[in-house]
Amino acid sequence: MTKLVRVSETHGRTGLNFERAKLGEAAAVQAAYREIIDYLAATVDYPHWHSENHPGSDLVAEWVSTGNLYVARGEASGGIAGLVALDHNAPGGYADAAWGIEAAREQVLIVHGLGVTPRFQHRGVARFLIDQIIGVARKRGCLVVRLDV
Numbered sequence: 001m002t003k004l005v006r007v008s009e010t011h012g013r014t015g016l017n018f019e020r021a022k023l024g025e026a027a028a029v030q031a032a033y034r035e036i037i038d039y040l041a042a043t044v045d046y047p048h049w050h051s052e053n054h055p056g057s058d059l060v061a062e063w064v065s066t067g068n069l070y071v072a073r074g075e076a077s078g079g080i081a082g083l084v085a086l087d088h089n090a091p092g093g094y095a096d097a098a099w100g101i102e103a104a105r106e107q108v109l110i111v112h113g114l115g116v117t118p119r120f121q122h123r124g125v126a127r128f129l130i131d132q133i134i135g136v137a138r139k140r141g142c143l144v145v146r147l148d149v
Helices: 023-042 057-065 125-139
Strands: 008-011 016-020 069-074 080-087 108-116 144-147
Touching: 016 125, 023 057, 023 069, 023 080, 023 108, 057 069, 057 108, 069 125, 080 125, 108 125, 125 144
Parallel strands: 108 144
Antiparallel strands: 008 016, 016 069, 069 080, 080 108
């Protein structure tokens, strides 16, 4: 059973809020991911999001509807600075990996689709997201955080 964690935090140093995406904002969240995908396509796309159209609108809608998508918003603008999906769903191959720490499924927080929108890059947003992810993991009693890439 997954514990629901109420998350809405403001970080004064970065001027960002971190909260779950709201049900009615799937389109805005998808647009933010599209900004990131387009930016990666025009620059360097190490994760190949542009060639795979990842994450797709169906996946984003699922993350929002399940309460697994979190957004970092600029306090002043309210614009989406960064996004991340958090759950316990490990992709194929995880079971075969030799992890340094073994943990039950509910003790492992998996990070999916972490991205920073272009206009907020180089402002500490990724670090802010990582700090918030670790906080969510602790509140949920997770022992491990793993990045799905």
